[in-house]
Amino acid sequence: MKIIKVGAMWCPACIVTNKYWKQIVSKYNEIEFIDYDIDMDEEKVKELNIGDTLPEIIIIENDNIIKKIIGEKKQIEIEKEIEEVLNEK
Secondary structure, rough: OOOEEEOOOOOHHHHHHHHHHHHHHHHOOOOOEEEOOOOOOHHHHHHHOOOOOOEEEEEEEOEEEEEEOOOOHHHHHHHHHHHHHHHHH
């Protein structure tokens, strides 16, 4: 499983998410985490069909998008979404 976070340096909601993102990453050692900047990683982001609202967190299993978490969320909300996907496995 991997989780891709797409954000931007100019995005206020992304800045808030970045404040606790390392805590989330450290909590789930079995998951590969990838960070993309919508401006700096344009080619990689293009194939993910990112919408207008950032950040966008994409949970992927076997090259299939399982879930998208869109917009500013609290740390506990993101962790809950991750846990739900893990418990479905």
